[in-house]
Each structure stands twice: as C-alpha cells, then as structure tokens.
Amino acid sequence: MxxxxxxxxxxxxxxxxxxxxxxxxxxxxxxxxxxAPALLDERDHTLWRYRxxxxxxxxxxxxxxxxxxxxxxxxxxDGQPLRLKAExxxxxxxxxxxxxxxxxxxLKAAGVREVVEDSSGNAGAxxxxxxxxxxxxATIYVPAHASPVKQxxxxxxxxxxxxxxxxxxxxxxxxxxxxxxxxxxASHVYSPFYPQxxxxxxFELWEQLSGRAPESVVTPVxxxxxxxxxxxxxxxxxxxxxxxxxxxxxxxxxxxCAPLARAWERRxxxxxxxxxxxxxxxxxxxxxxxxxxxxxxxxRESGGAVLALQDGETLSAQRELARRxxxxxxxxxxxxxxxxxxxxRLGDMPVVVLTxxxxxxxxxxxxxxxxxxxxxxxxxxxxxxxxxxxxxxxEVGEAAKEVLLATDYGRQAPQSRPQxxxxxxxxxxxxxxxxxxxxxxxxxxxxxxLEKYERRLVKQGGAGSK
Ligand SMILES: [Zn+2]
Numbered sequence: 001m002x003x004x005x006x007x008x009x010x011x012x013x014x015x016x017x018x019x020x021x022x023x024x025x026x027x028x029x030x031x032x033x034x035x036a037p038a039l040l041d042e043r044d045h046t047l048w049r050y051r052x053x054x055x056x057x058x059x060x061x062x063x064x065x066x067x068x069x070x071x072x073x074x075x076x077x078d079g080q081p082l083r084l085k086a087e088x089x090x091x092x093x094x095x096x097x098x099x100x101x102x103x104x105x106x107l108k109a110a111g112v113r114e115v116v117e118d119s120s121g122n123a124g125a126x127x128x129x130x131x132x133x134x135x136x137x138a139t140i141y142v143p144a145h146a147s148p149v150k151q152x153x154x155x156x157x158x159x160x161x162x163x164x165x166x167x168x169x170x171x172x173x174x175x176x177x178x179x180x181x182x183x184x185x186a187s188h189v190y191s192p193f194y195p196q197x198x199x200x201x202x203f204e205l206w207e208q209l210s211g212r213a214p215e216s217v218v219t220p221v222x223x224x225x226x227x228x229x230x231x232x233x234x235x236x237x238x239x240x241x242x243x244x245x246x247x248x249x250x251x252x253x254x255x256x257c258a259p260l261a262r263a264w265e266r267r268x269x270x271x272x273x274x275x276x277x278x279x280x281x282x283x284x285x286x287x288x289x290x291x292x293x294x295x296x297x298x299x300r301e302s303g304g305a306v307l308a309l310q311d312g313e314t315l316s317a318q319r320e321l322a323r324r325x326x327x328x329x330x331x332x333x334x335x336x337x338x339x340x341x342x343x344x345r346l347g348d349m350p351v352v353v354l355t356x357x358x359x360x361x362x363x364x365x366x367x368x369x370x371x372x373x374x375x376x377x378x379x380x381x382x383x384x385x386x387x388x389x390x391x392x393x394x395e396v397g398e399a400a401k402e403v404l405l406a407t408d409y410g411r412q413a414p415q416s417r418p419q420x421x422x423x424x425x426x427x428x429x430x431x432x433x434x435x436x437x438x439x440x441x442x443x444x445x446x447x448x449x450l451e452k453y454e455r456r457l458v459k460q461g462g463a464g465s466k
Contacts, residue, residue, distance in 0.1 A: 001031040001055050003192060014055065016106035019190040026290065027192045029055045035203060035236045045069045047098055047200040053236070054102065054196055056109075063105045063134035065091035068098055068200055072208040072351070075324070077339050080346070083214070085205065085353045088328050092129045092153070093122075093357035095201070095226055099188055100126035102197030107186060108134045115186035116141070118175035120168055120282055121150030122356055123188035128159035131186075138186070139178070141171040147282060150360055167276045168285055189223050189290060198229020199236065205351060206237055213243040215347030220334045220355055221251030221260055221306065222284035224295035231298035248345070249304040251295065252338040254279035257287055258308035263296055270296070280311050283331030283356060305345070313337040318358075327358035 003012040007025025012018055014029065021027060032055045033039075039052035047068025056062075071086045087095035104127070107115060114137045117127045124140040131138040138159040142151055143166070155161045164171040179185045188194050206213060213234055221227050227249055237243045253261045256277030263271040271292030279285055289295065299306055311330075318333035332354045339352070 001029060003027045004030045016103065016110050016191065016193050017112055017184045019185045019187050026190060029192045029196060031055075032196065035233075035240050035242070037242070040207075047101065047197065047204070050200050050203050053203070054200075055193070056105065060105070060109050062101065063108055063130055064101055065097070065129060065133055067091055067101050069204060072205065075326075077336060077352075080339060080343070081349055082339070082346075083349055083351045084326065085201070085351055086326075087201070088332060088354050088357040092125045093360055094126060095198075095353065095355045096123045096126035096188060097129070098197040098200055098229070099123075099191075099194035099225060100130045100197070103127075103186055103188075103191050103193040104130035104134050104136065106193045107184070108136060112184050113137065114184065115139075116175055116178045116183040117186045117188065118142070118164075118171040119146075119188065120171075120285060121146045121154075121360065122283055124159070124161075125150055125153045125157070125360075127186055127188070128154045128157035131159065132157040139183070141174045141178075143168045143171045145282075147361055153360075167287070169276070169287060188225060194225060195229050195232055198225055199233035200229075201226070201353075202230050202233020202237065206234075206242065211242065213237065213245070214247045214349060214351040216248040216250060216304065216345070216350040217353065218250040218252065218335045218338055218342065218346070218350055219353040220281065220284050220331050221253055221295065222286040222331075223289050224251070224260070224291045226353065226355065227251050227295055228291060228298060231302065246302045247351075248347070249299050249302040250338065250342060250346075251299060251304070251306040252334045253284055253306065253308040254281040254314065254334065255308045255310050257285045259287060259289060260292060260295055260306045261308035263292065264299070264306035268296070269293060280330040280361075281314055281334050283329070284334065305342075307338055307341055309334060309337050309341070313340075321354075322358065326354060328354045329356040329358055329361040332356050 001014050003014060003018060004010070004027065005012070005021035005023060005025040006028055008021060008023045010021055010023070012021070012027065018027065033053055035050070035053040041049045041051065046064060046066050048062050048064060049069070051062070067090050070089050073084045073086055075082055075084050090097040100123070115127070115131060116139045117124060118141040119125075119127070120143055124142055128138050128140060139162060140154050140159050141162045141164050142154065144163040151161055151163065162174065164174045175185065185191075205217075217230055219226050219230070230249060231246070234243065234246050238246060251260060253259075256279040257274060259271040259274045262274060271289060273288035276285060276287040296306070314330050314333050314337050317337035318328065318330050321328055321333055321336055335352050335354070339346070339350075
C-alpha cells in the first residue's frame, strides 16, 4: 500500500501525516485489500468488522469508541417508505467518527503525538474525542460562528479550541499557517485515510439489507466526504461482484451556500466557489469544496443529482423528524427535506442518512442571536437612518401576517408554501436585528409582536379563530 497523487501520479509512502502531494495535488491510498465477505469479523459490532478492507497493518490495535454499525430504521415520509441510517448515534453524535477513528488509528500507529485540524464542528468534535481516546493532543481551529454547543463539546474532550472570526475559509487559512510552522494536519477534508473510514457505511448498508445495495441514498453534502465514502464503498462492492449497480447518490445543500448544486445545474464538471451565505445547515456551509470535481463525477456516474433547499424547508423537516422521534441537527434534516423534490427518482425504499445529533444544534433563539449579530454588522444597522428601520418593520409585519395566515398561526408546517417560511425567516432576522440595535430584548419583542398580531386577527374573525 502507498499514497498516490491524483494530479501528478507521484507515489509516496503510506504516511498518515502527509495530507497532500508536494505539487499540491490530493492523495489517495492505492493497494488497499478488496472487500471480501469471508474476511468480515462477525463478532465485532463496530466498523472494525471491516478492518480486512482497511489500510492497516494486521496486528495494529484500533483507536475505537465503538463507532459504526449504526441502526437502519424503517420509516415513512409523506407516503414514501424509506430507511433512515442513524449516523447521529455514533459516539460523538455524528458520522464523522468513522473517518476520525480511522485517521487517529493510523496517526497513533505512526507515532504522531500532536495534531491540528479545522472544522465547523462535527469533524472537530470527532477528532478531539479520538485523539483523547488515543492519547494524542489536538488543536482545533473553529469558525467563531460555529455552534457554541459543538465548540463546548470539542473543549470537553480536552482539545484546544481556537475560534477564528470570519467565514469558514478563515479557519482553513489559520490551520494552514500552523501546518507551515510544522504541525501535523489531521484533516477530515484532505487526509486519504478519512474516506477509508467513511466507506464502511456502504459495507454496513449492504449487510443490513441482506447483501443488497439500496436503489438510492440521499445525504447532505458540504465537502462531500460522506458522499464520496458511499461512492468508494459501493464501488468496491461492485468490483467484488457483490452488487449489480451503484445506488443513485443524491447530495443536498443549503441555498445560501450551494457551489455543488450550482455546478450541477450548469452541468459543469467542476465547482466555482460561491459567496458563503448564512444558513442553519452549518455542517454543509462550504463555499469552495476541494473535492467538488470528484463529488460531481460520483453523483453523475451513479445517476443521482445535487440539489439545494431553503432553510425554511429544512426547519420544517427537522421539526417533523423530531415529532417522529428522530432528534437531529438542521444539516441532517436537509436530506429528508429533499425527499419532496425527488419524488419518482428514488426507487423503492431509499436510504436517507441522518448525519448529526439534535444535541449538537443550539435552540433556535440562540441561533437567531448569532445570525442577528451578523445581520446587524452586514447592514450596518446601528448607523441606519430611522426611515430605513421603519421600512423594515413594515415589511416584517406584512410577511409575518402572510405566514400566520398560511400556517394557521403556526399550527401547520408551511410545506405547501415553503417560500413563505423563508420570507418569514428573513423578516424575523430583520426584526430581531432592529430590536438588538435599539437595545430591546429581541425574543421578547418578537413574541409580543406575534401575539399582538394574532389577537387582532382573531378579533377580526380571521383564520386563527378556529
Ligand atoms: Zn502531485
């Protein structure tokens, strides 16, 4: 086994601390043993049951917290039978544990003692947990806007958390600087060991479906690590003659930051970076995914698609999932929300991957406060003329009224009119931003405004009187 550059084809020794070629190209591991059912360790109920198909020396002890072998739960969504792959039940609450367990195992075996990483949250938490388990020290560069809950989780494992202000890309720049100064980069984006851990999800699905591949898999996509892991795993099963065709792979992004979906719409072979907009789906807020070309090729080969959704649809799906007992973060709900857009293209019993736990996302009000602060800065509201502020208030009032009527005063999810929910979302942020700029309790102001509206409409005999 060794590493090979995907740009210049140069070979490198199998060193887990090397994350790219000297030419800057990305690396892959060549010579990994093929997947063979006879080599499965059936007594092991973690992803290490597949260790014979992983790039590890045979006598090596894995750094493990019991990751993988997550439940595959039968469910139904708007009349569509499906299966939910509960990746949020992994030890740190996300699918990233698969890659982190693999990478930290390899790093520890190579004698590495300290690593750095940049992450919007889940990958950082996974790396922090597995380095703690393996006795390594980690420093994680996190965008300052990342969920405070995730930052707290990373710190709890004993890793050093370095919040970096600005867009996600700033955290990436900060970690590159540390790497130039000699740190080992345990990157969930670039390390070729990470996708080796991710591919085990495909093996599991094959086993859980009694030796078959699903017809399609729907997953959120940011960097594309999970989607590429699925692709690699199913490709290995295909090469081994264990399945007849790849499942159709569908990747879902948030409209506010959707470089892959934009490239897909243009039928382009590669992505063009986009401006990093605000979205509640922070796990897929990646403006320039370095594996974009590979993700697009994998989706195309599988017969799938990439699409992007508004936050309103994601929020509705998250709420609806919780009502059915699945407590996941907004990024996970993206994949479920996409089902309404994929009718007729998924075949029997699609698999939807629930990637991260609901414990990871802060309550909506905390999320608002974060976004309000950004909104206030972006629009310079603290210095805006009063007339401008009054215009915004009036817009908010109109949008709020529309949404209240369409959703029967919040008693129904506005699934039939998702754009309305987005308008309300935008309007609410404006309102909250104004409240904060004026030094008013933002949540209180919002609740009071909505209550007042409802009372008035009920009095007029509107839709709220039932
Ligand atoms: Zn190269």
